Amino acid sequence: MGKSQAQVVLFPLPAQGHISPFLSLATQLHHYRPGLSITLVSTPANINSIQSSLPPDPCLHLQSLPFYPVEHGLPAGAESTADVPVAQFITFYKAIESLYPAFDELISSLVSNASDSAPLCIVSDFFCSWTINIAHKHKVFHxxxxxxxAFGGAVFFSLLLNHPHRLTEKDQFPLPEYPEVIIDRSQVSLYILASDGTDEGSQFFKRQHMFLNHTNALWVNTVEEFEPIGLGMLKKTLKFPIWPIGPPLATVAQLSSSKSDEETEIMTFLDSQAPASVLYISFGSQNTIQPGQMMQLAQGLEGSGCAFIWVIRPPIGFDPKGEFKDEWLPHGFKHRIKQKHMGLLVHGWSPQLKILGHISTGAFLSHCGWNSILESMFYGVPIIAWPIGGEQFYNSMMVVESGVGIELARGVMDSSMPMKEKVEEVVDLVMGSNAKGMDIRKRAKECRDVMKKAWNEEGGSSTKSLLEFFKLISI
Incomplete structure (x- = not known):
């Protein structure tokens, strides 16, 4: 790295849903400042994975930091949230803090080799807010x-910091900082419901929030025009610059011209279907549903007559990376949907951006992970929401309130079982030629235009936010 070269160091949480937006961020940083030196740090396995999925890029430096998961009670080789059970997520988050000495040494080296006129900035994941101490130690912008x-983050912070669900026995309650926001208990993950402020999860997030209060600025992976309410909530409680810099752009890996046999099959299936006729179903890179829910969903899909692509994995209670058994689906289901050329079951990874961007895709049945929502909106695809946990419940609230979709189910408890009739009804409502479906599709297309304009180089809101950041740190 040249001594006069401005540098940005990116530190995402080792999780697919976090690393992807950081890689997209790196693409945007390079686009607007080609001379910027960008370094992304992570554990060795994650760095190797990024290197194998992306072509060599001289503008992006990848730096691995030593990590020993077994020392923290994690499975051997567990270097991502995908490698650990949900019950050990907090253990994993805390284990990542062991990277402190190695990251401190890296920043110290970069500062020593830089000239006084070369700005250096650390951009860390909220889950790694402890990096703020290292930034302050070396007098580096953070x-x-x-x-x-923004909305999901604000609600998530409020629940974990205040535990309002413990102050009432009612099923619905307001948030202390935002009394206009009413939360239902069914929208609160079990681990939050069980928390009381003294548990490890509460302590971890309180600590990260405490660190966050000392950062120089906050970037949010959203679009100002899409989330004015959520951004307003964050600005009400956080007293430093908050800049929306979404939506994520496709990474090179997602839009690679090379195709696997499975991807070719997917795109061939889409090419054979009518415009806006296919329902894409995915619960994200880690989530799945109960066996009974899976059975009802399959029956509802078949009853709807709608063409679909379902990214499917074993249900809850079974090895998520294990072999999928036909007994988890209705008898003869796979044979019937194949004979009718109606559905395609995908086991493992899917080219989500390509699927959402295909003319035949008409709606997305999603767990409401934030990346998935932004990607769906980027292509103007309506959402059938089925949040599973975390802040996904609040993303689903946004989907419904903004008019771009409908909630089918909530969580994976037996009480949230969507019967086959409900599946048929919702699929027909979102994808059919009824007035409600037409309104939802119209609104989704309007959101698509908002997303695409955000990075307009002549006044786009996300472009403006990024340029303001460059000006602030003199890059």
């Missing part, structure tokens, strides 16, 4: 990057 939605 920006936190919230990969959640």
């Amino acid at each position: 920006t936190s990057f919230l990969t959640l939605s």
